[in-house]
Amino acid sequence: MSGIKNWLAGTLQDPRRAPIFAGALVALTSLFQVLAPFNSLAFLLVIVSMLVVGKAATSKWVKLGLAVLVTLVVIPVAGRQNGALTYLCVQMFINIALALGLNLVVGFAGLLDLGYIAFFAGGAYVYSMFGSRQALEFMPESLQHLFPLGGWWFWAAIPIAIFVAAFLGLTLGLPVLRLRGDYLAIVTLGFGEIIAVLAKNLDHPINLTNGAGGIVGITPPSLFGYKLDTTLSFYFIGIVLAILTALAMYRLERSRTGRAWAAMREDEVAARAMGINLTKYKLMAFMAGAAFAGAMGMLFAVKQNFVSPDSFSFLESIGILAMVILGGLGSLEGAVVGAVAVTVLKLLILKDLADFLSMTVKLPPAFNIPQYQPLIFGLILIVMMIYRQQGLLPGRRPTEDIAQLETRTPKKNTTGKSVGA
C-alpha cells in the first residue's frame, strides 16, 4: 500500500511523468464516464482524477486543458444520456459558489454566519417574484401586461439580485457590528429564520411570495432569442458563475481588502489599532458574501423552476458551512473541494447507498439513508473540529515577502491617515 502511495507521490512530483500520468488518468476515467453515463463510480473517478490533476506538478495550462475537457466535453456528453448527472453538476456549481461566498465571510473575515442561505433565498425570490405569474398577484393592474418578465430579463436581474442580496447583507451587518463572534453567529441564525418566516407568511395581506406553497413556473433565461431552459444550459451558466465567483475570490483574497479582513479575523483589537475601519470591512464582508449568494439564488430558482421556503432552511446554511469547514476555512481550493464532496455525498453517494441497502438488506423505513443529512453534516462539523480544524485542504495564506511589498508602495494613503476611516 505504501509502495503505491510513494510511487504516486513520486510521479505527481516529477515534472516529466506528471502530465502524462494526469492526462492518462483523466482520459481513462473520462472514457469510463462516457461509456457508462449512469455509473456513479465513473463520476466519482472523474472527480478523483481532477483532484489528482490539481496536485500534479505540471503547468497550469495542462491542468486547465484537462479541466476544460472534462467540464465542456465529458460531462455534457455523458449528461446527454443521464440527465441526473448534469443536474447534479448544476447543483455542484451552485454549491461551489455558495461555499466560496460563505468562505469569504467566515474564512477570510472570521464572521461566523449561520444564516447565509437567507441571501441565496433573497436572490431566488427576487427573480421568481417578477419572473413568474406571481407578479400578477401584487403588481398594479396597469403594469400587469409586463409580467412575467421575459427570459432576457434574467441577465438584467443578476445585478439586481446581487444588489438585493448585498442590501440584505447590509441590513444584517449593520446591527451586528459590535457583537462578539459567538453572539454574532446566533444573530445571523435569527436573521436567517426571520427571512424564512417572511417567505412563508408574505402571502397576505399582499401575496408576494405565495407563502408555503412557493412559486412555480419561473421564466427560464433566454439569450438572443434562444430559450435556455435545458439542464445543460443551466450547467453552462453554472460553470460561468462559479468561475467568476472563484476568480473574484482569488482577487479579493490578495487585495488590500482581503488583507484587512485577515487582520480583523486574527485580532480585532490589533486590527483597529492599525487603523483598519472594522465597521467598513465587516459590512463589506457581509455584503460581498451575500452578493455571490444572491446571484446563485437566481440560477437555483430557474434550475428548480420552483422556489419555496423549504429550500432555505437552517439545515441548508449548515450544509454550506459543512462544505467550507470540510475543505478548510479560508482556503479557496478547500471551499471548492468541500462543496464538491458534500454535493456528491448528498446527491449521489447517499442515494446509491440507500438503493444498495434496500436491495440487499431489507432496512426498515426508519433508516432512509438520504434523510440523514443532518446527522452527516453534524458529524462532519464535530469530527473536523476535533481532529482537523484546518480542514482537508488548509488555506495557504498568500505570503508576500518584504521585497515584493516594497516595490508596491501604495500610492495613496501615504499621509498616514487611517485606512478608510
Add this chain to the structure above:
Amino acid sequence: MSESLQILPQVLIDGLVVGALYAVVALGYTMVYGVLEFINFAHSEIFMFGAFIGAEVFLLFKPMTGVPHFVPLIIGLILSMVMAGALGWTVERIAYRPLRGAPRLVPLISAIGVSFFLQDIVRMVWTAIRGNWQLGTQDLYATGISFAGAQIQVRSVMIMGIAIVLMLSLSIFVNRSRTGKAMRAVAQDRATAALMGIDVNRIISITFLLGGALGGAAGALYTMQYTVVNPYIGFVMGIKAFTAAVFGGIGNITGAAVGGLCLGLFEALGSAYLGPLTGGVLIGSEYKDIIAFSLLILVLIFKPSGLLGETVGEKV
C-alpha cells in the same frame, strides 16, 4: 376592545407557562456560558431528548388508569433529568473538552454539529422503536379550573410550580453549596480557581450535568404542556431560551428566570394582539417567532449585558 381585554387573563397565564419553560431551558445556557463563555448550541437538543424521555414515561403509565398522575409526573421528571444530565455531561467530554483553549468559534461549530447529530439520532431511534418520530403522550392533569375569567389547567399551575422549585434549588445550590461556590469561582477565573484547590474539569462537568438535567426537566414539562413531541422542538425552544438568557443577562441565574418570563409574556401578548392592532393585516401567531428573534437582535445591539447582567465587553 372589550373583547380583547376579556382574553387578557388567559393570555397572561399562557405567557407565564411558556415563559417558565423558556426560563428553565435558559438556565442551562446561562450556566454554561457563565462558566465557559461558550454558547452550548446543543443544549436545545438535550431539552428535546428530555422531552422524549418524559413522553415515554408518561406513555408507559397511560394504560394504568388507577395510578394517580403524580406518579408518572415525578418518575418522568426524574428520569428525564438523569438521562439528559448524563447526555449533557457526555457531550462535553466528547465534543467540547478536547477543544478547550481553541479559538471561540471552534467549540461553537462543534456544538452546532452535536445539535444536528443529536436531532437526527433521536429521530432515527424513535422512528425505529415507534415507527414514527412524532410521539403523542398522555394528558396529565388536564382538568381545568376557572380563575378571574381565565381557563387555567391544573397542569399549567404545576408546570409553573415545578419551574419555580427548580430555579430556587439551583439558586440555592450555586450560592450556598461548596460546589456551587466553586462553580462561581471557576466562572470568574479558571486558573486562580485551580490554585484554590478546585478541580476545574470536575466543576465544568458538573455544570454540564446540571445544565443538562435542567434541560431535561424542561423537556418533561414541555411534554406535559403540549403532549406531543418531535425531534424538531429543540431548535425553536433553543433560540427562544437563549434569547431569554441574553435578555436577562447571560451568566446570571435570576436573569434567565426574568428573561424567560418576559419573553413568554411578550410572545403571548404579541400573538393575541398583533392581529387586532394591525387591523388583521399581520396575524400574530405567524409572526410569534419573529418577536423572539427581533428581541434578541435588539437586546444584543442596545444592551448586550441584558437586564441584570454585568458587561460582557471584550477583554482588551
Add this chain to the structure above:
Amino acid sequence: MALLELQNVNTYYGAIHALKGIDLAVNKGEIVTLIGSNGAGKSTTLKTVSGLLSPKEGQVTFDGQRIDGTPAYKITEMGIAHVPEGRKIFPRLTVLENLEMGAFTISDPAVRQRNLERVYTLFPRLQERVHQKGGTLSGGEQQMLAIGRALMMSPKLLMLDEPSMGLAPLLVEQIFAIIRQLNEDGVTILLVEQNALMALEVAHRGYVIQTGTIALHDSAAALRENKSVREAYLGEL
C-alpha cells in the same frame, strides 16, 4: 532536605522556551526570593511549581514527592499556595467568599475558623469589609485579600508573585512586614519580586533569573553586595 526543589526544569509556552533548565531549592522555614527583569521567567517558575504549567523536562519535588505534571488543584491540596501576579481575587465574590474559596481544600471547620481568625488578625481591614465584593476593594486591600486567601489553606509553602506591584510605598512596607511576620510564624516563602531591594532585605537567600536560566544564587546579604546585581537590579550605576 529542601521543602521545594526544582531540578533542570524546562517549561515552554507553545514554541517559546521560557525556562531553560532551572535549578532552585527552598528549605523549610526560609524566605527565598527570585529576582529578575520582566520576562525573565519568574512567574513562569511559580506557575510551573503550582501546576498551572507543566515542565517538558526536569523535575519538581515538594516535601519529598514528585509534583511536576500533577494538576494544579492537587498541588494546592499538598500545601503549596500560589498568590498569582495581579492578585487575581474573585471580583464578584465577597471578601468572605473569597477567603472561603481559599479554604476549599480544608474540610475541618475548626481549622477553617482558626485560619479565618488568623487572617483577620493579620489584616483587620479585611474583617471590616467582609461582605463587600472583592472587585470593589482598593489595590492594597486586594493584595491583602489575595495573601489572606492563600493563608486560608494552611500552606506549607507560600509563593508570592510581585506582591508589591502597583502599591503605594507605605503599603509596600506593610506587605513586606507581613511577609516577615508570616515567616516568623513558620511559613516557608518563595517570593518573586521586581523590587529587588526590598525582596533581598526580607529574604534569607536569593536567586537571580535571566532569560530562563538562573544566573546567580547566594545568600540575600551577599547578593545585596554583588556588583552586577546592584547594577542590574538595584538601580545603581
